[in-house]
Amino acid sequence: MSNQEPQIVGERRVLGIVPGRPPVGERKDPQQDDSVMVWPHLLVRHAVVSVAVLLLVLILAVLFDAPLRDIANPTVTPNPEKAPWYFIALQELLAQFHPMVAGVLVPGAIIIGLVALPYIDRNEATSPGRRKVAVATFTIFIVVWIALTIIGFAFRGPSWSWVWPWQEWYGVL
Amino acid sequence: MSIGQRIRRSTVGRSISRSPDVVTDRDRATKHWASFLLHIYPVKVRRQELNFRYSWFLGVTSMVLFGSLFVSGMYLMFFYVPSPATAYGDIQNLQTSVAFGQFIRNVHRWSAHLMVLAVAAHMSRMFYRGAYKPPREFNWVIGVVLLVLTMLMSFTGYLLPWDQLAYWAITVGASMAAFVPWMGAQVQATLIAGDQVGSATLIRFYVLHVAVLPGAMVILLMFHLWRWRKDAMLSQPQEGRA
Amino acid sequence: MSQQYDRRKFLSRLWSWSAGLVAAAGTWTTWDVLKPKASVGAGPVRTVSPDEVPSSGVLEIREISGYLTRVEDEVVALWWRCPHLGCKVPWCDTSAQFECPCHGSVFNRVGEYRRGPAPRGMDHYSTTVESGLIVVDTASITNGDAPGDESIDEPPIGPECLEGGEG
Numbered sequence: 001m002s003n004q005e006p007q008i009v010g011e012r013r014v015l016g017i018v019p020g021r022p023p024v025g026e027r028k029d030p031q032q033d034d035s036v037m038v039w040p041h042l043l044v045r046h047a048v049v050s051v052a053v054l055l056l057v058l059i060l061a062v063l064f065d066a067p068l069r070d071i072a073n074p075t076v077t078p079n080p081e082k083a084p085w086y087f088i089a090l091q092e093l094l095a096q097f098h099p100m101v102a103g104v105l106v107p108g109a110i111i112i113g114l115v116a117l118p119y120i121d122r123n124e125a126t127s128p129g130r131r132k133v134a135v136a137t138f139t140i141f142i143v144v145w146i147a148l149t150i151i152g153f154a155f156r157g158p159s160w161s162w163v164w165p166w167q168e169w170y171g172v173l
Numbered sequence: 174m175s176i177g178q179r180i181r182r183s184t185v186g187r188s189i190s191r192s193p194d195v196v197t198d199r200d201r202a203t204k205h206w207a208s209f210l211l212h213i214y215p216v217k218v219r220r221q222e223l224n225f226r227y228s229w230f231l232g233v234t235s236m237v238l239f240g241s242l243f244v245s246g247m248y249l250m251f252f253y254v255p256s257p258a259t260a261y262g263d264i265q266n267l268q269t270s271v272a273f274g275q276f277i278r279n280v281h282r283w284s285a286h287l288m289v290l291a292v293a294a295h296m297s298r299m300f301y302r303g304a305y306k307p308p309r310e311f312n313w314v315i316g317v318v319l320l321v322l323t324m325l326m327s328f329t330g331y332l333l334p335w336d337q338l339a340y341w342a343i344t345v346g347a348s349m350a351a352f353v354p355w356m357g358a359q360v361q362a363t364l365i366a367g368d369q370v371g372s373a374t375l376i377r378f379y380v381l382h383v384a385v386l387p388g389a390m391v392i393l394l395m396f397h398l399w400r401w402r403k404d405a406m407l408s409q410p411q412e413g414r415a
Numbered sequence: 416m417s418q419q420y421d422r423r424k425f426l427s428r429l430w431s432w433s434a435g436l437v438a439a440a441g442t443w444t445t446w447d448v449l450k451p452k453a454s455v456g457a458g459p460v461r462t463v464s465p466d467e468v469p470s471s472g473v474l475e476i477r478e479i480s481g482y483l484t485r486v487e488d489e490v491v492a493l494w495w496r497c498p499h500l501g502c503k504v505p506w507c508d509t510s511a512q513f514e515c516p517c518h519g520s521v522f523n524r525v526g527e528y529r530r531g532p533a534p535r536g537m538d539h540y541s542t543t544v545e546s547g548l549i550v551v552d553t554a555s556i557t558n559g560d561a562p563g564d565e566s567i568d569e570p571p572i573g574p575e576c577l578e579g580g581e582g
Contacts, residue, residue, distance in 0.1 A: 034219055034220045034221070035217040035218065035219055035220065035406065036217060036218060036219075036220050036223065037198055037201055037202075037216070037217055038205070038211075038214045038215055038216060038217060038218055039201050039204070039205065039211065039214070041223055042214070042218055042222065042223060043214070045223060045230070046230070046233045049230040049233050049234060049237070050233065050237045053234050053237045053238065053241075053287075054237065054241065056287070057238070057241055057280055057283050057284050057287065058280070060279070060283040060287075061276055061279035061280040061282075061283050062276070062279075064279065064283070065275060065279055066275075066278050066279050066281075066282035066283075067338060068264060068265070068268065068334055068336050068338075069336040069337040069338045070336060070337050071261040071335065071336060071337070072257070072261070072335045072336055072337060072339065072340035072370075073337060073340070074340070074369065074370075074480075074503070075477065075503060076337070076503070077341060077502040077503045077504075077505070077515075077516055077517060078337050078338075078341060078516075079516030079517075080516070080517070081341045081342070081345060081502060081516065081517045082342070083342050083345055083346055084327065084328065084331055084342055084346075085286070086289050086293075086324055086327065087324075087328070087346060090349070091345070094349070094499075094500065094518065094532065095518050095519075095532060096532075098532075098534065099349065099351075099352040099499065099500070099532070099534065100352045100354070103349035103350075103352045104349070104352050104353050104354070111317070111321065114296075114317045114320075115314050115317050115318075117300075117305060117313065118305040118306065118307075118309075118310030118311075118313050118314070119310060121305075121306075123306075124306060124307070125303070126302065126303030126306060127303075128301065131303065135301070138297075138300055138301075142297060158516065158577070159514075159516055159517075159518075159519045159577040160517070160518050160519055161519075161577075172338060173282075173286060341502065341517075344500075344501045344502065345500045345501060345502065345517065347501070348499070348500040348501035349500065351501075359451070362451030363449055363450060363451055366449075366451060367451055368451075368457075369480075369496070369501075377449075
């Protein structure tokens with residue numbers, strides 16, 4: 001390139017030729033049109049959300065006391081013994097599969113899968129119709145996980161046996 | 174001139190806020206740059222971000238709950254000693270003879286449950302919006318780490334009341350780690366500092382709960398929010414350009 | 416010129432090596448703080464005389480977190496921790512077997528696997544007899560046997576303590 005003779009057109013040197021269509025005509029409207037000032041527009045909404053969330057916490061805290069059972073006793077195992085609700089799907093899996101699968105492989109695969117998701121799914125489209133595989137996989141995972149959590153939380157009684165929540169209740173938050 | 178304006182325009186007022194008048198958008202932007210708290214936010218965002226269905230405001234909900242946990246947790250720390258001999262009694266004492274003790278404990282508990290829920294829901298919403306697509310990949314990764322940290326925070330906090338619920342939930346949870354291939358027993362023993370849950374476990378979980386994990390979360394949150402602020406005016410990937 | 420270059424290289428290497436050294440020291444210290452301590456009180460525990468150990472049923476001994484039982488003259492010391500997820504496995508008198516309330520694992524009188532999600536039988540302590548007393552070494556634990564045939568022929572004698580647990 002650099003050792004080519006400079007091209008002269010009408011007494012002027014041509015520095016370069018740019019490929020592609022001209023910018024005029026295809027250019028979108030200036031972006032100012034769809035931008036808004038954060039203050040006050042977004043901040044007002046965030047303030048409303050904050051108040052609503054704190055109100056919800058306040059109502060829950062007034063209505064329901066945090067549980068406190070007997071003092072810890074290593075010689076007595078309560079029956080049933082439930083994990084915190086966000087781990088109860090894992091506990092439900094543990095009752096069905098070998099601990100190696102349910103306690104290590106599944107949670108490991110979930111975390112690695114979530115971390116690697118942006119690097120696996122290189123499809124640039126954002127509308128659900130154009131990324132059916134990703135949306136379907138994630139939706140199935142979420143539905144199964146919620147179902148396992150509800151089963152473990154409400155439908156399991158002593159010795160992890162099946163109970164109907166409207167007959168016996170063993171869920172603890 | 175109102176009293177507020179008068180204070181803002183005084184020498185002291187100017188030294189604090191540096192931009193006393195907010196009339197035009199330009200003033201607002203100036204105020205943004207000059208204010209420590211507001212600089213967390215971008216000056217402008219896309220109009221769609223104002224819609225409820227864009228994010229369901231789950232990110233800011235998580236932040237508010239984190240703040241609530243921070244404040245209520247500090248209150249609880251004044252009345253709690255992490256030792257098997259005292260922990261349970263401290264909680265009982267807190268509930269019966271400390272002003273608003275039971276209420277603050279409830280706030281902490283409910284905020285914790287809601288935060289796990291809000292962070293998980295935030296992640297799902299971001300997935301369906303495709304907000305992990307380039308160039309935002311790394312902020313998604315940070316978000317996943319924050320979700321894991323949130324659950325660890327909740328899990329370590331679960332042991333602290335030292336009641337039957339806490340003791341056996343942690344025993345069962347930590348036993349899962351024993352099935353890690355090759356080094357399961359060591360992982361479990363390191364987690365609970367011994368071969369069964371005891372005083373060493375309690376102090377270990379306490380330090381994780383009040384210092385190590387919150388510190389890690391604050392650092393990651395700063396990065397998470399900074400990236401959000403940087404990307405606020407990013408154009409959405411155009412459909413079908415792949 | 417080349418001398419300057421060497422000094423710069425030397426200094427930058429020195430930096431990297433020092434940083435690596437500090438990182439290694441930090442890792443080692445952290446591990447030293449976090450590594451599992453030998454559990455308090457683990458070691459030989461003097462219990463009861465072999466005559467007091469029943470050959471049907473079990474004797475719960477809190478000091479060893481476990482049970483003593485006997486097959487003919489051989490004393491068996493079991494840790495009460497379930498090999499599944501660490502719950503305490505209680506003895507059920509009505510069925511004469513170990514039944515874990517957490518996830519329904521069941522073991523026979525000498526801790527051999529019967530059913531449930533546990534990967535193996537209950538873990539054993541090693542025992543010796545000194546001056547007429549059984550000494551249980553709680554620091555020496557051997558894993559239970561993998562699921563297989565039972566060495567004793569003692570089927571459940573009655574209703575189980577587990578409520579409606581089928582496994």
